Amino acid sequence: SQQGEEDPQALSIQEGENATMNCSYKTSINNLQWYRQNSGRGLVHLILIRSNEREKHSGRLRVTLDTSKKSSSLLITASRAADTASYFCATGGSNTGKLIFGQGTTLQVKP
Amino acid sequence: GAVVSQHPSRVICKSGTSVKIECRSLDFQATTMFWYRQFPKQSLMLMATSNEGSKATYEQGVEKDKFLINHASLTLSTLTVTSAHPEDSSFYICSATKGQDGSPLHFGNGTRLTVT
Numbered sequence: 663s664q665q666g667e668e669d670p671q672a673l674s675i676q677e678g679e680n681a682t683m684n685c686s687y688k689t690s691i692n693n694l695q696w697y698r699q700n701s702g703r704g705l706v707h708l709i710l711i712r713s714n715e716r717e718k719h720s721g722r723l724r725v726t727l728d729t730s731k732k733s734s735s736l737l738i739t740a741s742r743a744a745d746t747a748s749y750f751c752a753t754g755g756s757n758t759g760k761l762i763f764g765q766g767t768t769l770q771v772k773p
Numbered sequence: 774g775a776v777v778s779q780h781p782s783r784v785i786c787k788s789g790t791s792v793k794i795e796c797r798s799l800d801f802q803a804t805t806m807f808w809y810r811q812f813p814k815q816s817l818m819l820m821a822t823s824n825e826g827s828k829a830t831y832e833q834g835v836e837k838d839k840f841l842i843n844h845a846s847l848t849l850s851t852l853t854v855t856s857a858h859p860e861d862s863s864f865y866i867c868s869a870t871k872g873q874d875g876s877p878l879h880f881g882n883g884t885r886l887t888v889t
Contacts, residue, residue: 695877704779704866704880705817750816752878759805759870761878763817 668751668764676772681738683767685751686731692754694727694734695761699748708736708749743773776800777869779881786857786888794852794884796867802847803869807878808840811864823850857888 697705724737752761776799809817822830829842841853868878
């Protein structure tokens with residue numbers, strides 16, 4: 663079953679603006695990961711944050727994790743048209759490597 | 774970086790036929806592979822976990838006789854959609870992990886299956 667819920671479902675912004683996507687989950691986790699999917703393609707791993715971490719950065723990406731609220735956010739700063747894609751959060755709670763994906767946010771960055 | 778190759782990228786088949794999709798990890802040994810299904814504009818739904826040398830573990834509601842998974846080596850897992858029907862039309866994506874807890878998944882580029 664899908665455990666992550668993301669909002670907004672769709673987001674449209676102008677190039678240069680920041681984009682924030684939120685993810686909520688239901689059960690306890692070991693880590694939370696964010697992935698990106700271009701239309702009709704596989705997913706690309708963006709960033710992983712462990713349950714004992716609160717914030718993580720990677721280039722223009724900033725991820726926060728609040729385990730008390732069971733939520734995470736992904737911030738993309740200074741967005742580019744090439745950032746247009748769907749973004750999914752995924753949670754892992756065991757040692758199997760199994761991930762459960764959220765519903766995703768479709769981001770459109772207009773040039 | 775780790776590369777996962779999935780083949781074919783697109784397949785069209787007639788109702789009642791079977792289709793095999795291959796997922797290969799090209800530069801690492803994948804002890805575990807996962808098969809997902811994705812409907813248009815929806816998220817990925819985990820179908821099954823494929824472990825090398827053992828039977829796959831299917832998620833609730835996924836018919837194991839319908840979706841046959843074989844993970845015969847550390848670099849190859851196959852998904853066979855048997856007796857395909859139009860409702861099986863979907864985007865199937867495989868992913869692989871090196872088996873460490875919390876390791877990112879490496880995804881194939883997916884297979885678009887259309888059953889006519």
